[in-house]
Amino acid sequence: MSKKILAWAGAVFAALLLLPMVLGEFWVLVLTEILIMGLFAVSFNMIFGYMGQLSFGHAAYYGVGAYTTGLLMVKFGLPLGLSLLASMVMAGAVALVLGYFCIRLTGIYFAILTMAFGQLIFYIIFQWYDFTGGDNGLQGIRPPEMLDGAWSYYYFALLVVTAGVFVMWVISESPFGYTMRAIRDNTQRTRFVGLNTKKYMLINFVLAAMFAGLAGGLWGPFNRSLSPDLCNWHQSGVPVFMTIIGGPAGFVGPLIGSVIYTFLMAFVTGFTEYWPLTIGIIITMVVLFLPGGVWGLVERYSAALPAREEPPVDPEGEAP
């Protein structure tokens, strides 16, 4: 199973390496956006798909990440790489404080509280003119000269996003990742085998926020400017839509969702202003006719093929 996944990942990575060579600048920018939003959506799914809770305020951490990198680069002249690390730390720190309260709730209450905290972050950034520029936004975020171009920044984003997604995949397959699935499936049982489920949920919440922060950090130098809308609840809806379209059950679902959503947005807004209507119809269709998302469909078809490999029951003990 592992080999198959690696082969697929390698093929996709190779395609992403080669594709921009035959594309014009506009589509390279779209591809970059797909990558950044894909990273954001996968981080969202750490909470939604793996922990079983709907965060409707995930943009807060994306926004905190974006503003951290933006402010550090513009106001303090820090290099991009360092700023991105700071974005992860900042987003994680904010998530540690806000998540402490959120993980005490589940279901609709979790969703509402994450959204309320998200709006809190939005208003802080929106009102804090002296520091964040308020609703004027933050301008003049330029990537270093070496990355100052659609193609070079695309390859940089590809590198960072691949690393981020890879780390999240490793986590999802680790004992910690399975513990999150266990909490999702049955929190009570997980407590009664001796785990402090709240602690685990908080750690997962912080990890997810860190990767959202990384995605946000990538956005500023790409877009050259930031606006507080990046933390608004519309923005929190984007990874939700992507994950619903792509499918929350598989690790790659949100990535597929990002491809479909971002590509369609770029395509549709080219000839009509009715993008929200379009995505509304698509979401409705997916929810009604494709409940597992695109990935759910793929899995259903591949289920007809040879059975999924399971770890062989090996009495000889652990693999090295």
Place this chain on the structure above:
Amino acid sequence: MNGDYILAVEGLCKAFGGLQATSEVSYSMRQGELSAIIGPNGAGKSTFFNLITGFHRPDKGKVLFKGADITSWSSYRIARFGMSRAFQVSNIYPMLTTYQNVRQAILVQQRRTMDLFRRAEHLARKETAELLEVTGLGEHHQEMAGTMSQGDKKRLELALALAIKPDLLLLDEPTAGMSVEETHETMELVARLNRDMGVTILFTEHDMSVVFGYARRLTVLHQGALIADGAPQDVRADEEVQRVYLGEEV
């Protein structure tokens, strides 16, 4: 109470609204017992289990386990300290395979759940395979746990409770929903765990043949209070017990 007891409960009380679900229950168990609690529906058996495992907090009274006062401990801390429980309604991870269910509980026992970077697939293989074998779930290891039969789910629940290597195992109707044959197999397993591995076991059960076939000590709860406690034969002969069961053949 002294250190001889693995579990010692003193004057436990719990009311839900006006209903006194548990009233002044004192009960203790020695290491190595295999005991049963019976009582009509609503006698307070499940509440009693909920109180000692930290699911509910008692209004009054004290719970000592392995010498420690665990009355105010959270359920996960009590479980980690060695008291494990299987629920009446099977309580498993329906979206994971049976193998993954058992492996998850074993990884908790091995304190490996904070590991972010190793592949779970490669861990605890031997222990998982063994426990699946012991509980007779080996052939189901690839099945989604949620799709198994009721009897198999109950067995999986038992496996999860066992995975953390408890000193005291509480089983709430371990054979509910099982066929006669499954019931027999499961209770043989329970007896074996008690005999060979020294696990102290307390179970509730409706099936009297199971109770009298396996329990070495029997306690009767009625309307939240403990009304009889002793060797099964003595309890069977007890007049009040007879009366509570309304002349049912106990």
